[in-house]
Amino acid sequence: xxxxxxxxxxxxxxxxxxxxxxxxxxxxxxxxxxxxxxxxxxxxxxxxxxxxxxxxxxxxxxxxxxxxxxxxxxxxxxxxxxxxxxxxxxxxxxxxxxxxxxxxxxxxxxxxxxxxxxxxxxxxxxxxxxxxxxxxxxxxxxxxxxxxxxxxxxxxxxxxxxxxxxxxxxxxxxxxxxxxxxxxxxxxxxxxxxxxxxxxxxxxxxxxxxxxxxxxxxxxxxxxxxxxxxxxxxxxxxxxxxxxxxxxxxxxxxxxxxxxxxxxxxxxxxxxxxxxxxxxxxxxxxxxxxxxxxxxxxxxxxxxxxxxxxxxxxxxxxxxxxxxxxxxxxxxxxxxxxxxxxxxxxxxxxxxxxxxxxxxxxxxxxxxxxxxxxxxxxxxxxxxxxxxxxxxxxxxxxxxxxxxxxxxxxxxxxxxxxxxxxxxxxxxxxxxxxxxxxxxxxxxxxxxxxxxxxxxxxxxxxxxxxxxxxxxxxxxxxxxxxxxxxxxxxxxxxxxxxxxxxxxxxxxxxxxxxxxxxxxxxxxxxxxxxxxxxxxxxxxxxxxxxxxxxxxxxxxxxxxxxxxxxxxxxxxxxxxxxxxxxxxxxxxxxxxxxxxxxxxxxxxxxxxxxxxxxxxxxxxxxxxxxxxxxxxxxxxxxxxxxxxxxxxxxxxxxxxxxxxxxxxxxxxxxxxxxxxxxxxxxxxxxxxxxxxxxxxx
Amino acid sequence: xxxxxxxxxxxxxxxxxxxxxxxxxxxxxxxxxxxxxxxxxxxxxxxxxxxxxxxxxxxxxxxxxxxxxxxxxxxx
Numbered sequence: 052x053x054x055x056x057x058x059x060x061x062x063x064x065x066x067x068x069x070x071x072x073x074x075x076x077x078x079x080x081x082x083x084x085x086x087x088x089x090x091x092x093x094x095x096x097x098x099x100x101x102x103x104x105x106x107x108x109x110x111x112x113x114x115x116x117x118x119x120x121x122x123x124x125x126x127x128x129x130x131x132x133x134x135x136x137x138x139x140x141x142x143x144x145x146x147x148x149x150x151x152x153x154x155x156x157x158x159x160x161x162x163x164x165x166x167x168x169x170x171x172x173x174x175x176x177x178x179x180x181x182x183x184x185x186x187x188x189x190x191x192x193x194x195x196x197x198x199x200x201x202x203x204x205x206x207x208x209x210x211x212x213x214x215x216x217x218x219x220x221x222x223x224x225x226x227x228x229x230x231x232x233x234x235x236x237x238x239x240x241x242x243x244x245x246x247x248x249x250x251x252x253x254x255x256x257x258x259x260x261x262x263x264x265x266x267x268x269x270x271x272x273x274x275x276x277x278x279x280x281x282x283x284x285x286x287x288x289x290x291x292x293x294x295x296x297x298x299x300x301x302x303x304x305x306x307x308x309x310x311x312x313x314x315x316x317x318x319x320x321x322x323x324x325x326x327x328x329x330x331x332x333x334x335x336x337x338x339x340x341x342x343x344x345x346x347x348x349x350x351x352x353x354x355x356x357x358x359x360x361x362x363x364x365x366x367x368x369x370x371x372x373x374x375x376x377x378x379x380x381x382x383x384x385x386x387x388x389x390x391x392x393x394x395x396x397x398x399x400x401x402x403x404x405x406x407x408x409x410x411x412x413x414x415x416x417x418x419x420x421x422x423x424x425x426x427x428x429x430x431x432x433x434x435x436x437x438x439x440x441x442x443x444x445x446x447x448x449x450x451x452x453x454x455x456x457x458x459x460x461x462x463x464x465x466x467x468x469x470x471x472x473x474x475x476x477x478x479x480x481x482x483x484x485x486x487x488x489x490x491x492x493x494x495x496x497x498x499x500x501x502x503x504x505x506x507x508x509x510x511x512x513x514x515x516x517x518x519x520x521x522x523x524x525x526x527x528x529x530x531x532x533x534x535x536x537x538x539x540x541x542x543x544x545x546x547x548x549x550x551x552x553x554x555x556x557x558x559x560x561x562x563x564x565x566x567x568x569x570x571x572x573x574x575x576x577x578x579x580x581x582x583x584x585x586x587x588x589x590x591x592x593x594x595x596x597x598x599x600x601x602x603x604x605x606x607x608x609x610x611x612x613x614x615x616x617x618x619x620x621x622x623x624x625x626x627x628x629x630x631x632x633x634x635x636x637x638x639x640x641x642x643x644x645x646x647x648x649x650x651x652x653x654x655x656x657x658x659x660x661x662x663x664x665x666x667x668x669x670x671x672x673x674x675x676x677x678x679x680x681x682x683x684x685x686x687x688x689x690x691x692x693x694x695x696x697x698x699x700x701x702x703x704x705x706x707x708x709x710x711x712x713x714x715x716x717x718x719x720x721x722x723x724x725x726x727x728x729x730x731x732x733x734x735x736x737x738x739x740x741x742x743x744x745x746x747x748x
Numbered sequence: 749x750x751x752x753x754x755x756x757x758x759x760x761x762x763x764x765x766x767x768x769x770x771x772x773x774x775x776x777x778x779x780x781x782x783x784x785x786x787x788x789x790x791x792x793x794x795x796x797x798x799x800x801x802x803x804x805x806x807x808x809x810x811x812x813x814x815x816x817x818x819x820x821x822x823x824x
Contacts (some may be wrong), residue, residue: 274801
């Protein structure tokens with residue numbers, strides 16, 4: 052029973068098993084944390100993480116369930132109260148776990164840890180584990196619980212009814228902001244992975260006709276046969292990867308699929324526009340099926356691969372770049388590590404999922420812990436695997452792939468010399484050989500995380516199946532798998548952003564709300580695509596490589612959303628008169644607020660141009676005043692564009708910070724009101740009217 | 749469910765696990781269980797129309813990606 056208090060009547064065997072888990076975890080942490088000089092096996096990272104998850108789940112999440120939330124397994128859930136056979140359906144907890152995990156697992160936990168690996172594996176590991184246990188999983192769990200007790204209402208709705216209309220609108224703006232930046236940064240990752248790579252570009256392009264074929268198949272030929280059409284789609288995808296090699300080697304076909312970052316960005320913007328107005332069954336849905344199943348299969352495959360191969364971590368535990376001078380992203384360990392790794396430790400986006408479809412399918416409240424807390428632990432494990440994949444690569448190769456050309460130059464010789472001078476010895480031949488192994492012309496400055504993860508995965512998976520002959524296949528498989536679900540997100544996210552824009556504009560121009568109006572749709576789609584497209588294009592032509600600019604903005608906005616969700620949770624705990632336990636949400640909120648505000652402040656005002664947006668704008672302004680043109684700008688107009696983009700980034704960052712501050716203020720106001728009220732001041736559902744008076748509050 | 753299924757013979761147990769795996773895969777892409785839906789309509793709304801499997805599939809698909817219906821939010 053979920054309500055069993057963990058401390059009651061347990062056999063000595065039970066406790067000795069848990070003691071063993073604790074000892075194993077502690078030993079793994081000791082090995083991971085204390086070894087210096089010699090390499091550490093990745094399995095120790097896995098052991099440390101899994102033991103921490105088990106203990107956190109068994110003890111901390113149970114404490115939250117029983118003491119803080121007082122989960123009541125007999126209380127009716129939305130699924131049982133409003134069962135309609137469609138949206139509200141009591142669902143088996145393992146089936147629902149799969150649904151929830153598939154909804155929260157995206158590209159984030161695969162990219163953040165790869166970028167953060169520049170500081171060594173230890174800081175990232177500690178943050179991923181501590182972050183998920185005390186912040187990320189707590190947020191997902193409590194928001195899922197709160198939404199379940201409020202008929203499955205959304206985060207925005209709950210903020211509106213619990214904190215007021217103004218915080219509701221502020222939060223809505225925050226969500227729109229994070230949406231735009233998320234789409235831009237994800238699109239940038241695809242661009243960075245596909246630029247000058249005919250193999251990758253061909254396979255990713257091929258997903259469009261393949262998905263359309265699946266769409267037509269399931270619409271007209273064999274309706275609703277998801278398994279069948281996904282199998283067909285999978286076979287075609289694998290064929291596309293294999294054929295992609297021939298494309299990349301063909302003198303006539305290769306140039307047709309070789310594009311610069313700029314052209315790819317423009318194509319992606321056009322794609323986003325067209326894809327988001329097509330009927331969903333044609334492209335979005337079938338590709339969503341493919342990407343969901345492929346993502347899951349790849350995650351399981353990678354886990355098995357790591358356990359079979361047991362690779363050594365080549366990256367040092369703590370690298371010299373904790374001081375903030377790293378080439379992948381600028382800024383010191385605090386606060387930048389904590390915003391670089393958002394998903395996997397704590398992701399505000401999950402609060403939207405946990406207040407979406409999942410709460411409408413919960414069978415009993417007793418299952419919320421397993422689904423909310425448990426699925427997030429699993430997501431965190433994905434982040435650990437991504438970190439491992441990045442750290443099994445030679446550090447020299449890692450830095451060659453993740454440093455912008457402005458730092459390491461554009462030839463293997465320059466890059467090898469520069470990176471070796473940092474203490475990560477690598478030869479030009481090794482870099483050329485690696486490019487050859489993965490079927491690319493070069494691996495230099497393939498920033499954005501996806502190619503690095505792909506090399507790491509190829510390294511691990513080719514050790515299980517295929518050896519070096521299949522290395523290139525696995526590399527392009529990994530690129531395809533990431534691009535596939537990023538494009539699905541771009542498509543679906545553009546639709547959501549369009550809807551939010553229509554909703555916001557509808558406040559002033561009511562006709563904008565008409566979702567059937569072509570004009571309203573066109574205007575809103577143009578605004579949505581234009582917004583993320585602008586940041587994407589600026590990212591591609593950014594002097595520091597784009598990721599350095601956009602990923603911190605994304606991390607700040609995502610952690611901002613997490614802070615908002617946790618503030619809501621804190622307010623409701625006070626309203627429920629559970630303030631004695633409010634530290635469970637206050638502590639992670641405080642940490643996230645400190646991180647986002649410090650990082651935001653530094654991104655705006657830091658005097659180093661690599662970190663501060665204004666400093667970068669000033670650098671270009673000063674050069675302009677002296678009549679010089681700084682790379683990569685090629686003209687005065689380019690210079691002006693860089694300056695404007697940096698001011699815009701600074702403004703956006705300031706807006707995110709203002710949203711955090713505003714939410715804190717309204718949180719404090721709501722808490723004071725709750726304290727001044729002698730009774731429980733939040734309304735929940737789940738008991739019949741006759742029970743409401745006695746509802747355990 | 750575990751205790752109930754463990755009492756069953758191996759073949760039925762495998763069948764029930766297979767059914768659960770299919771349900772999970774379907775729900776992951778936003779398709780609820782059709783049999784559950786039909787059973788629900790039969791029991792609670794007798795005499796009222798029940799969507800065909802095709803209509804059910806299209807309806808669920810449309811709602812999964814419709815932001816107006818709260819769908820479409822993809823995680824990062």
